[in-house]
Amino acid sequence: MAASSIKEQVYQELSRVTHAISNSKRMELIDVLSQKGYSVEELSKEIAMSIASTSQHLQVLKSVKLVETQRQGNFIIYSITDDSVLRLISAVKELGYRKIAEIERLIGDFKADKNILESITIDDLMAKSKKEKVMLIDVRPEDEFNAGHIPNAVSIPLSQLKKRLKELPKNKTIIAYCRGPLCIMSADAVKLLHQKKFKAIRMEDGFVEWKLKQQNIPKN
Amino acid sequence: MAASSIKEQVYQELSRVTHAISNSKRMELIDVLSQKGYSVEELSKEIAMSIASTSQHLQVLKSVKLVETQRQGNFIIYSITDDSVLRLISAVKELGYRKIAEIERLIGDFKADKNILESITIDDLMAKSKKEKVMLIDVRPEDEFNAGHIPNAVSIPLSQLKKRLKELPKNKTIIAYCRGPLCIMSADAVKLLHQKKFKAIRMEDGFVEWKLKQQNIPKN
DNA sequence: TAACTATTCAATAATTTAATTGAATAGTAG
DNA sequence: CTACTATTCAATTAAATTATTGAATAGTTA
Numbered sequence: 264m265a266a267s268s269i270k271e272q273v274y275q276e277l278s279r280v281t282h283a284i285s286n287s288k289r290m291e292l293i294d295v296l297s298q299k300g301y302s303v304e305e306l307s308k309e310i311a312m313s314i315a316s317t318s319q320h321l322q323v324l325k326s327v328k329l330v331e332t333q334r335q336g337n338f339i340i341y342s343i344t345d346d347s348v349l350r351l352i353s354a355v356k357e358l359g360y361r362k363i364a365e366i367e368r369l370i371g372d373f374k375a376d377k378n379i380l381e382s383i384t385i386d387d388l389m390a391k392s393k394k395e396k397v398m399l400i401d402v403r404p405e406d407e408f409n410a411g412h413i414p415n416a417v418s419i420p421l422s423q424l425k426k427r428l429k430e431l432p433k434n435k436t437i438i439a440y441c442r443g444p445l446c447i448m449s450a451d452a453v454k455l456l457h458q459k460k461f462k463a464i465r466m467e468d469g470f471v472e473w474k475l476k477q478q479n480i481p482k483n
Numbered sequence: 484m485a486a487s488s489i490k491e492q493v494y495q496e497l498s499r500v501t502h503a504i505s506n507s508k509r510m511e512l513i514d515v516l517s518q519k520g521y522s523v524e525e526l527s528k529e530i531a532m533s534i535a536s537t538s539q540h541l542q543v544l545k546s547v548k549l550v551e552t553q554r555q556g557n558f559i560i561y562s563i564t565d566d567s568v569l570r571l572i573s574a575v576k577e578l579g580y581r582k583i584a585e586i587e588r589l590i591g592d593f594k595a596d597k598n599i600l601e602s603i604t605i606d607d608l609m610a611k612s613k614k615e616k617v618m619l620i621d622v623r624p625e626d627e628f629n630a631g632h633i634p635n636a637v638s639i640p641l642s643q644l645k646k647r648l649k650e651l652p653k654n655k656t657i658i659a660y661c662r663g664p665l666c667i668m669s670a671d672a673v674k675l676l677h678q679k680k681f682k683a684i685r686m687e688d689g690f691v692e693w694k695l696k697q698q699n700i701p702k703n
Numbered sequence: 704t705a706a707c708t709a710t711t712c713a714a715t716a717a718t719t720t721a722a723t724t725g726a727a728t729a730g731t732a733g
Numbered sequence: 734c735t736a737c738t739a740t741t742c743a744a745t746t747a748a749a750t751t752a753t754t755g756a757a758t759a760g761t762t763a
Contacts, residue, residue, distance in 0.1 A: 269592055270511075270665060271507065274507040274508075274510045274511045274514070276579060277507070277510050277576065277579040278504065278506055278507040278509075280578055280579050281501045281502075281504045281505040281510070281575055282501075282505035282506075284498065284501045285498055285501040285502035285505035286502075286721085287491065287494040287495040287497070287498040288494075288721095289498075290498045290501070291491075291494045294494070303739070303740060303741090304739070312722085313722075313723070314739085314740075314741095315722085315723075315724080315725090315740085315741075315742085316721080316722055316723075318739095318740060318741060318742090319721085319722090319741085319742090320721095322741080328578075334730080334731095336731070336732090337731060337737090337739060337740095338738095338739065339739070339740065347574070348578065350574045351571075351574040351575060351577075351578055353574075354567070354570045354571040354573075354574040355497055355500055355501055355571060356497065357567050357570070357571075358500055358548075358549075358567045358568065358571055359496060359497045359500050361567060362547075362548040362564065362567070363499075363547065363548060365496050366493060366497065369489055369492050369493050369496065370493065372489055373489045373490070376489065445490055445493060479699055506750085506751080508751095508752095522709080522710095523709070523710060523711090524709070532752080533752075533753065533754085534709080534710075534711095535710085535711075535712085535753075535754080535755090536752055536753070538710060538711055538712090539711085539712090539751090539752090540751095554760080554761095556761070556762090557707090557708060557709060557710095557760080557761060557762080558708095558710090559709075559710065
């Protein structure tokens with residue numbers, strides 16, 4: 264009958280959305296784009312894949328409106344369409360990180376590999392910042408910081424950290440964050456800071472995780 | 484290098500989760516299972532597909548822990564593993580409904596087809612129930628009601644509605660809900676009630692949508 | 704224990720998908 | 734208007750996915 268056929272079609276359309284992120288490279292693309300818009304060339308470097316293939320993956324994502332484009336001079340800049348994309352990816356990660364043992368193992372390996380000893384979450388940060396003075400530093404590239412960052416964070420890209428140590432206090436705990444749980448820039452930053460006798464700790468969550476958390480707090 | 488390889492592997496595992504719901508039949512299965520657990524046979528009828536194929540789809544869903552099984556007598560009952568699955572599907576739908584013009588068109592057709600003239604949301608219901616007396620009826624099959632329902636709702640399965648009209652008040656607005664936006668049982672109920680001169684209106688959201696909404700209200 | 708039943712497995716064929724290479728295109732900047 | 738450049742298109746091949754059928758399996762009931 265007509266009704267069930269329409270129902271079928273709706274499910275087909277919905278599954279086109281999930282199909283778009285059912286490929287690891289496309290998942291990675293969306294995750295990179297969660298930070299800020301990037302050109303095809305930049306993205307192809309980031310995910311280690313030919314420009315032509317990257318372009319085709321991006322077109323799949325675009326066809327279901329997960330990403331959108333905008334020209335900037337010679338470049339075409341891809342970015343995610345809106346926060347509903349972030350929520351989708353976050354829901355996938357939540358399920359994966361919690362339920363798939365293999366992912367837990369991989370993340371464990373990842374941390375071990377990178378000597379990530381200790382880290383806190385956003386909630387920990389909030390609690391900590393009420394009890395003691397902390398300094399929050401964002402060690403991502405500056406343009407990602409400019410595209411959005413956690414309030415009160417100071418931008419000190421990892422590449423500049425060594426030269427800018429004098430900006431940092433010895434009497435406060437320094438909290439470093441970057442792109443999220445799979446990013447190691449904050450771990451490297453903390454390692455360097457420890458060598459230089461600062462009190463520093465890594466925060467696993469990044470700006471995106473912070474932003475999503477904010478949205479769950481109602482406005483009243 | 485090793486590090487990027489682990490990251491790669493995490494994305495690969497994550498994309499297995501989305502791959503599992505990248506097929507329209509599997510999406511439909513999850514959606515049906517969002518209401519309550521069902522046997523393979525029941526599910527195969529629901530999605531209009533052979534038992535063997537249904538079983539194989541279910542195994543894909545199970546392999547990424549979207550569903551789990553439990554034996555009940557001769558039957559194996561599949562159910563979703565937990566609420567993180569609901570949140571994932573909800574995120575997909577949010578994106579699908581908002582972003583894909585095709586779906587909007589389809590839902591438009593769907594509604595026109597079914598004469599779904601008017602509907603309210605959960606928020607509307609809450610507001611309405613403070614201003615006037617309303618009666619909330621759940622027109623899904625009784626076992627789905629028993630598996631979980633919106634507080635204060637009364638179970639009147641669509642199949643029994645005609646016989647049970649005398650239980651309904653003429654002086655209150657009757658709000659009918661079923662499985663959610665893609666389900667037409669509540670629309671059919673409202674149509675019947677209008678014929679019988681009741682004041683009735685359909686609520687698009689179902690129990691699952693209500694439940695997820697509750698979770699976003701923090702506990703303080 | 705035997706018969707029965709719901710579910711899963713296995714093999715197949717048609718369809719999709721993915722990554723690559725090299726050519727084509729559209730748009731910018733000089 | 735020309736040259737240049739970032740991106741997309743097209744064709745190809747290998748691999749993966751889907752739905753089906755019929756056989757096999759585990760588990761239950763009598």
